[in-house]
Amino acid sequence: MSDETIPCQRDPQLxxxxxxxxxxxxxxxHKLNPFGMSEKDFYDSGIFEGSIQRVRGQISASMGEKKIFVKHVLNYMQDNNYIQDWVEAGGSNRHDYSVTLNNGKIxxxxxxxxxDGNNTNISARPPHAHEFIVWSVCQNKGADPRHNVWSGIHTRFSADIIS
Structure with missing residues (x-):
């Protein structure tokens, strides 16, 4: 994959x-430690690692801005007759949206x-779908989009595609 394939790039200063x-x-x-623990006890306690993982998970799980963006795009496509209709699939599904194309296919x-993460290939093509699209909307300003696309394709999706 060449650098031209993904025009976005990571900001080296950031x-x-x-x-x-x-x-x-x-x-x-440990200097932020509100528990009065020694430096060693603080780092040994698991508070630091647990807090980092909790914040990371909360940020990763936040779909609010991504969903608003996608709704704008899908509404635009529907308003301009590029698609017939779209609906959110709901939380019990392993996909997020079902789009009815102009030819009636889903x-x-x-x-x-x-x-670039483990959740990249946690999804499932529903039986009613004629097409299945994985849409990446990366909100991490520190991410390297070129590496992430490469990683997603080569280390995450390739096994699914082959099988």
Whole structure:
């Protein structure tokens, strides 16, 4: 995959700042410790790792802005007669949207983040879908979109495609 395939790229200055702040966070978090623990006890307690994972999970799970963006795109497509209709699939499904194309066929859409995580290939093409689309909307300003697309295709989707 060439660099022209994905025109977006990571901001190297932002990447450097993220790297620097991450190091400060790892080595200075005990100073934020509201529990009165020693530095060693704080890092041994699991509070730091658990908090990092909790914040990461909350950010990753946040679909609000992505869903608003997708609704605008799908509404635009419907208003301009590029598609007949669309509906949200609901939380019990392994896809996010069902779109009725102008020819009557159904396209199921699974909305994903940056394609570099374990949840990238957690989805399932529903039996009623003629097409299945994985749509990546990455909100992480520090992500490397070129790497993430490569990673998603080569290390996440390739096994599913082959099987």
């Amino acid at each position: 990447g450097s700042k993220i790297d620097e702040f991450s190091e400060i966070l790892k080595t200075q978090s 396209a199921a859409i699974e909305l994903k983040g940056c394609l």
